[in-house]
Amino acid sequence: MKIPLSDRLLACCNFVRRGDRVADVGCDHGYLGIYLLTQGIASSVIESDVAEGPLQSAMRNAVKFGTKNKMSFHLSDGVQNIPRDFDVLVCAGMGADTIMSIIHHAYDWLADPKYRLILQCQSKRPELRRWLYDKGFRINRETLAKDGKFIYTIMEVVFDPGHPFSHADSYISPQLLENNHPLLPEYYARVKHGVELTVMGMQRSGDDQLPVYEVLLSTLNEMEERIYGNRS
Numbered sequence: 277m278k279i280p281l282s283d284r285l286l287a288c289c290n291f292v293r294r295g296d297r298v299a300d301v302g303c304d305h306g307y308l309g310i311y312l313l314t315q316g317i318a319s320s321v322i323e324s325d326v327a328e329g330p331l332q333s334a335m336r337n338a339v340k341f342g343t344k345n346k347m348s349f350h351l352s353d354g355v356q357n358i359p360r361d362f363d364v365l366v367c368a369g370m371g372a373d374t375i376m377s378i379i380h381h382a383y384d385w386l387a388d389p390k391y392r393l394i395l396q397c398q399s400k401r402p403e404l405r406r407w408l409y410d411k412g413f414r415i416n417r418e419t420l421a422k423d424g425k426f427i428y429t430i431m432e433v434v435f436d437p438g439h440p441f442s443h444a445d446s447y448i449s450p451q452l453l454e455n456n457h458p459l460l461p462e463y464y465a466r467v468k469h470g471v472e473l474t475v476m477g478m479q480r481s482g483d484d485q486l487p488v489y490e491v492l493l494s495t496l497n498e499m500e501e502r503i504y505g506n507r508s
């Protein structure tokens with residue numbers, strides 16, 4: 277029986293190390309945890325969701341794929357009602373506001389270098405990256421995955437305060453540049469197009485933030501040669 281795991285979730289799994297104890301918050305169907313256990317990657321998985329229906333679905337799937345004995349199931353808003361004995365927290369398929377709220381409400385214990393956070397955010401990625409750095413987190417690695425027409429970014433994040441992070445970094449992180457994933461040119465083009473539209477809108481409305489976004493656009497333009505030039 278094949279686990280129906282998307283490339284997006286597979287990319288999240290690729291950041292998990294052998295033996296990690298994983299907490300998948302917002303697990304829904306539970307396939308990420310099931311995959312990690314059937315592949316012998318995770319040693320245990322906490323499955324949690326804010327809604328009863330998804331959690332029941334994760335339990336049913338865990339029985340179907342024979343992984344239930346290495347999983348625990350928790351109805352929880354974020355990490356509020358889950359055990360803290362995990363190494364890696366996964367938040368996938370959620371918007372930036374939800375992810376920020378989950379981390380914010382557990383900041384007193386989650387802002388700790390012993391945890392790694394794997395974040396796959398569906399919206400407002402520059403805002404999330406900026407917020408993470410403002411809160412003392414650092415992106416350790418970032419990669420891309422495509423499902424259908426969407427390109428997703430997946431970040432591995434650690435608590436490691438004191439690292440500078442520019443406005444342009446929050447749009448295309450240095451870690452994403454470093455990774456040089458085959459999807460990077462396409463992702464970069466989409467990000468740059470979005471910023472170009474923002475600049476045009478600001479020019480029309482006379483927004484006082486225009487100079488900031490013009491500098492951002494020129495910094496993104498400077499990345500172009502590195503992004504396209506590195507292709508083999």
Ligand SMILES: C[S@@+](CC[C@H](N)C(=O)[O-])C[C@H]1O[C@@H](n2cnc3c(N)ncnc32)[C@H](O)[C@@H]1O
Nearest residue numbers: 301302303304325326327330352353354368369
């Ligand atoms: C779009 S699904 C993503 C499921 C899976 N993680 C994935 O990436 O395919 C989002 C899931 O997150 C859950 N969720 C939303 N807000 C949450 C929160 N604050 N705490 C826990 N789960 C949440 C929803 O109930 C839903 O099951």
